[in-house]
Amino acid sequence: MTSALLSVRDLRASYPGPAGPVQVVHGVDLDLARGEKLALVGESGSGKSVTARAILRLDTDATLSGRVELDGADLLTLPPRRMRAVRGARIGLVFQDPLAALNPVMTIGWQITQPLVIRGVPKKAARRRGVELLARLGVRDAERRFDDYPHQFSGGMRQRVVIAIAVIADPDLLIADEPTTSLDVRVQARVLELLHELTDERDMAVLLITHDLGIVAGFADRAVVMRHGRAVETGPVDDIYRSPRHEYTRALLAAVPRIGGDHTRPLVTIKEGGQ
Amino acid sequence: MGRFLLRRLVTSVVVLAGLAVVTFLMTQVLPGDPARAAAGRNATAEQVAEVRVRLGLDQSLPDQFTGYLGRLLHGDLGTSVFTQRPVLDDVAAMLPASVELVLAAMAINIAVAVPLGVYAAYRRGRAADVAARLITLLGAAVPVFWLGLMLQLVFAAQLRLLPLTGQLAFGQEVPKITGMISLDALLSGNWAAFGDALLHLVLPAVTLAAAFVAVVARTVRSSVITTLDSDYITLARSTGASELRVVVRHGLRNALVPASTILGMQLGWMLGSTVLVEAIFGRTGIGAYAVTAVLQNDLYAVIGTVLVIGVVFVVMNVLVDLVQLWLNPRLRQAGSRERRPEIAVRA
Amino acid sequence: MTRRIMAVDRIALAVAALMVALAVVGPLLAPHDPYAVDLADALQGPSAAHWFGTDVNGRDVLSRILYGAQVTLPATVIVIAAATLIGTLVGTVAALGGKALDEVLMRITDIGLSLPSIILALGLAAALGSGLRSAVVALALTWWPGYARLVRTLVREVKDAEYVDAARTLGVSRARLVFRHILPNALNSLYVQTTLDVSAVMLVISGLSFVGVGAQVPSAEWGAMIAAAANNLTNGWWAVAFPGLAIMLTAVAFNLVGDWLRVRNDPTIREGVR
Numbered sequence: 089m090t091s092a093l094l095s096v097r098d099l100r101a102s103y104p105g106p107a108g109p110v111q112v113v114h115g116v117d118l119d120l121a122r123g124e125k126l127a128l129v130g131e132s133g134s135g136k137s138v139t140a141r142a143i144l145r146l147d148t149d150a151t152l153s154g155r156v157e158l159d160g161a162d163l164l165t166l167p168p169r170r171m172r173a174v175r176g177a178r179i180g181l182v183f184q185d186p187l188a189a190l191n192p193v194m195t196i197g198w199q200i201t202q203p204l205v206i207r208g209v210p211k212k213a214a215r216r217r218g219v220e221l222l223a224r225l226g227v228r229d230a231e232r233r234f235d236d237y238p239h240q241f242s243g244g245m246r247q248r249v250v251i252a253i254a255v256i257a258d259p260d261l262l263i264a265d266e267p268t269t270s271l272d273v274r275v276q277a278r279v280l281e282l283l284h285e286l287t288d289e290r291d292m293a294v295l296l297i298t299h300d301l302g303i304v305a306g307f308a309d310r311a312v313v314m315r316h317g318r319a320v321e322t323g324p325v326d327d328i329y330r331s332p333r334h335e336y337t338r339a340l341l342a343a344v345p346r347i348g349g350d351h352t353r354p355l356v357t358i359k360e361g362g363q
Numbered sequence: 364m365g366r367f368l369l370r371r372l373v374t375s376v377v378v379l380a381g382l383a384v385v386t387f388l389m390t391q392v393l394p395g396d397p398a399r400a401a402a403g404r405n406a407t408a409e410q411v412a413e414v415r416v417r418l419g420l421d422q423s424l425p426d427q428f429t430g431y432l433g434r435l436l437h438g439d440l441g442t443s444v445f446t447q448r449p450v451l452d453d454v455a456a457m458l459p460a461s462v463e464l465v466l467a468a469m470a471i472n473i474a475v476a477v478p479l480g481v482y483a484a485y486r487r488g489r490a491a492d493v494a495a496r497l498i499t500l501l502g503a504a505v506p507v508f509w510l511g512l513m514l515q516l517v518f519a520a521q522l523r524l525l526p527l528t529g530q531l532a533f534g535q536e537v538p539k540i541t542g543m544i545s546l547d548a549l550l551s552g553n554w555a556a557f558g559d560a561l562l563h564l565v566l567p568a569v570t571l572a573a574a575f576v577a578v579v580a581r582t583v584r585s586s587v588i589t590t591l592d593s594d595y596i597t598l599a600r601s602t603g604a605s606e607l608r609v610v611v612r613h614g615l616r617n618a619l620v621p622a623s624t625i626l627g628m629q630l631g632w633m634l635g636s637t638v639l640v641e642a643i644f645g646r647t648g649i650g651a652y653a654v655t656a657v658l659q660n661d662l663y664a665v666i667g668t669v670l671v672i673g674v675v676f677v678v679m680n681v682l683v684d685l686v687q688l689w690l691n692p693r694l695r696q697a698g699s700r701e702r703r704p705e706i707a708v709r710a
Numbered sequence: 711m712t713r714r715i716m717a718v719d720r721i722a723l724a725v726a727a728l729m730v731a732l733a734v735v736g737p738l739l740a741p742h743d744p745y746a747v748d749l750a751d752a753l754q755g756p757s758a759a760h761w762f763g764t765d766v767n768g769r770d771v772l773s774r775i776l777y778g779a780q781v782t783l784p785a786t787v788i789v790i791a792a793a794t795l796i797g798t799l800v801g802t803v804a805a806l807g808g809k810a811l812d813e814v815l816m817r818i819t820d821i822g823l824s825l826p827s828i829i830l831a832l833g834l835a836a837a838l839g840s841g842l843r844s845a846v847v848a849l850a851l852t853w854w855p856g857y858a859r860l861v862r863t864l865v866r867e868v869k870d871a872e873y874v875d876a877a878r879t880l881g882v883s884r885a886r887l888v889f890r891h892i893l894p895n896a897l898n899s900l901y902v903q904t905t906l907d908v909s910a911v912m913l914v915i916s917g918l919s920f921v922g923v924g925a926q927v928p929s930a931e932w933g934a935m936i937a938a939a940a941n942n943l944t945n946g947w948w949a950v951a952f953p954g955l956a957i958m959l960t961a962v963a964f965n966l967v968g969d970w971l972r973v974r975n976d977p978t979i980r981e982g983v984r
Binding site for chain 1: 593594595597598599600601602603604605606608613616617620690691692693
Binding site: 374377378381382385386389390392500501503504505506507508509510512513515516520574631632634635636638639642643653654656657658660662665666668669672673676677680 | 817818820821824825826827828829830832833834835836837838840909913916917920921922923933936937940943944947950951953954957958961962965966
């Protein structure tokens with residue numbers, strides 16, 4: 089962890105609510121080295137997605153504090169113009185629901201090439217790179233399908249398009265927010281595999297956000313377990329699997345169905361109140 | 364795509380047929396003798412008898428309808444008892460001035476309502492949004508004819524900024540090309556007349572637009588809010604696109620789908636509302652013609668305008684569908700079951 | 711914010727109630743006879759004696775507006791009641807009467823919906839002869855298709871609901887099923903649309919009267935009053951301005967009440983888009 093790509097310190101996020109601001113993230117620390125794969129695990133409502141969006145400052149109504157350093161520069165204090173240069177080009181984001189994330193009235197080709205086009209890449213070159221990438225992601229007949237609209241694709245294929253948008257400008261870090269949750273079980277593994285291969289090839293660091301500890305094992309090097317807006321456990325994935333320190337982590341692990349697992353073990357009840 | 368269009372075309376034909384039936388019934392429910400009504404109040408007994416035979420009023424109802432339909436298809440809308448000219452000729456002479464007015468009103472409508480709706484959506488829940496809501500509230504409640512009179516009072520009679528009535532100042536001459544005076548002035552290069560014609564258009568067009576701005580602003584506001592809250596807008600932001608690009612290139616097209624439907628329908632409704640506006644401003648359009656016809660008991664002239672406005676309305680609907688096809692690729696897919704949203708707003 | 715809007719709703723409710731009350735007791739409050747012609751007192755501006763001035767015939771504008779509420783509002787109510795009745799009938803039959811009947815009835819409503827109602831009403835009123843009664847009949851005949859479509863949607867939603875199925879399996883008769891189980895549930899949100907339509911119908915009625923097809927000249931109908939005063943716009947603006955303000959105030963109030971009912975009726979839009 090000597091050359092930290094991303095370093096998050098004491099990140100807090102709150103949103104306006106009917107009775108004053110509601111704090112959702114209560115001081116999260118994260119470190120991510122170049123090319124490393126880190127999983128951020130927690131149930132829905134644990135603040136993991138908000139953390140991901142906070143890194144990119146995507147929620148305009150959120151109040152953020154702490155530090156989010158990318159190669160030493162604090163993103164939270166970056167002027168909007170320079171923040172835009174980070175989005176897409178240095179950090180890409182894969183969305184959870186590909187149907188909602190794709191613009192229904194634009195061709196997928198137009199959407200895939202946007203991150204390049206807005207940075208001055210000529211349309212032709214952008215198209216060539218887009219088609220190549222789509223083909224690499226396993227979309228058959230990518231050249232022809234480039235001019236199709238999102239509704240003409242299946243869920244798994246749409247998610248490949250979303251991934252293509254996130255990686256086409258070759259960011260150093262890819263944040264994948266529940267990238268397989270909305271997909272058919274049969275294609276989940278394949279999409280995850282593709283994500284793994286692609287980021288390896290391009291030496292991208294990945295921050296995988298998921299509620300499913302089951303998919304973390306084969307994918308990430310390290311994991312951070314979040315609950316109620318706080319990181320409750322951090323460490324190499326193997327260690328967490330073998331000897332989870334926090335009660336909550338043990339409960340999450342117990343919820344993962346594993347072949348040959350211990351079915352006789354009783355379910356763990358978690359005490360409220362975090363650590 | 365074909366199926367969607369075909370369905371809409373079939374509906375249009377059904378509506379046109381229904382329009383023929385409705386207008387035919389109008390000629391029948393008239394209390395008293397339809398032949399006398401068609402011939403005019405001062406017609407002699409021989410004239411009435413002649414009209415009775417010419418219109419086939421001595422035949423059975425189905426035969427009468429067939430005859431009526433046949434005359435309609437040949438462009439025979441009857442003769443105006445007031446102007447003593449074929450109704451179709453009258454309407455054709457009147458329509459351009461109304462189309463000119465409606466287009467001017469639509470331009471004002473779009474120029475005011477779209478920015479107002481977008482801005483209100485941006486400032487959701489804040490002072491500007493409340494102000495926009497107030498404007499739309501008043502716009503939806505103001506009697507069109509009264510607004511026209513009030514504008515005349517303030518801007519023409521009191522401030523003398525704009526002409527009170529008419530389409531062109533006395534002494535200006537414009538050759539008749541399209542029948543729309545402003546356009547004809549432009550085509551003939553008469554800039555003074557063009558400017559003057561536009562000045563004459565301002566008050567009636569603002570009056571006509573007022574009631575429609577409310578509906579469009581409201582629609583735009585809600586569709587912009589829906590669009591801005593959607594994931595694909597966040598995704599566009601996450602690729603580093605500028606705020607302006609996010610809104611205009613990624614968002615506007617989606618946000619305009621509902622608005623485009625309503626704007627298209629409004630062209631037809633506006634043509635209907637010229638009835639309330641043109642007479643006030645002394646414009647010789649189809650609305651003023653219809654009102655005169657009603658007051659003169661000139662039944663066929665009334666029915667003629669109803670038919671023409673109905674046909675314009677149906678044509679507008681087909682155009683709206685074409686715009687929808689362009690804006691919304693999901694409709695283009697063969698066998699798409701998606702239908703245009705039903706609009707429950709009326710003017 | 712929310713509280714401020716609530717206050718607006720309360721005011722709207724009060725104004726709408728006031729207008730309805732005026733329609734009932736207005737004549738009792740009118741300071742003058744609304745039809746008393748006094749040419750010596752013609753076109754007097756607003757004063758202590760005549761708050762809203764006098765018209766070209768020397769009649770008190772305020773008194774005429776108060777009487778006019780008794781013309782415009784009942785006419786509006788009749789139009790909406792008749793349109794709701796026809797629309798409910800057609801919509802219910804379309805929803806329950808089988809596919810062919812549904813198709814025919816819906817195409818008929820399409821025709822009604824595909825014309826500006828003012829034009830259709832103008833044509834019908836012309837056929838029936840000018841007068842407030844013709845205008846009301848014509849408007850009712852052009853206004854029902856919107857309700858037919860709405861009721862059809864509502865009934866279709868309800869007819870497959872579980873409690874209707876339950877009643878059906880209990881052997882409830884078809885008529886009872888429709889009138890006791892389906893309609894009451896389907897129509898309990900219809901009042902929202904009828905309230906929202908009050909202002910629109912009122913505007914068309916006064917518009918028809920303004921062009922001379924509706925209420926005729928001596929009538930204190932608001933649109934007819936404006937038409938009669940329009941010739942003296944510059945030297946008697948008050949006789950035009952105040953009846954118009956009366957229309958506008960009533961329309962705003964009913965629109966606000968309608969909006970409030972709609973929000974109350976549908977919690978999903980309370981916080982959201984509309």
